[in-house]
Amino acid sequence: MKQAGIVFLLSLSLTGCMTDQTGTTYSASEARQMQTVLFGTVAESRLVKLEGTQGEVGTLAGAAVGGITGSSIGGQRESAIAAVAGAVAGGVLGSMAEKKITAKQGVELTVRLDDGSYVSVVQQVDPAVNFASGDKVKILTQGSTSRVVKVQ
Known part of the structure; x- marks a missing residue:
């Protein structure tokens, strides 16, 4: 016993x-901090494992x-x-x-930016958000942390 x-x-x-490392979760230290925003389209998404x-x-x-x-x-x-x-x-x-x-389920998102270049971001899967090829997204970057969220 x-x-x-x-x-x-x-x-x-x-x-x-x-x-939580989804695209919609922020740490308290990230609040009220400026982020760089890039817009693009999901070219590919695949599931990965986050150790x-x-x-x-x-x-x-x-x-x-x-x-x-x-x-x-x-x-x-x-x-x-x-x-x-x-x-x-x-x-x-x-x-x-x-x-x-x-360990967590992750997603690797390859995004074609509006300027024609490609970037890739890995983040934890958010059960409420499914990414598919062709989805319009924005990439929010603050320091060395980036996240991908759908454009609403």
């Missing part, structure tokens, strides 16, 4: 680390679960060895789990 609670807390903490993060949260939580699990094995000496082994294995598995849990 204790282990199930720890696994639940791990998954809850990992979902808190996820950020998840591998941070300390998954590693530490996995290590904690593995250490607790390992410490309940055998006598005093064996449980100490099992706790260390469990912590190491749990840390590796927790890191892998974090990467899998935080």
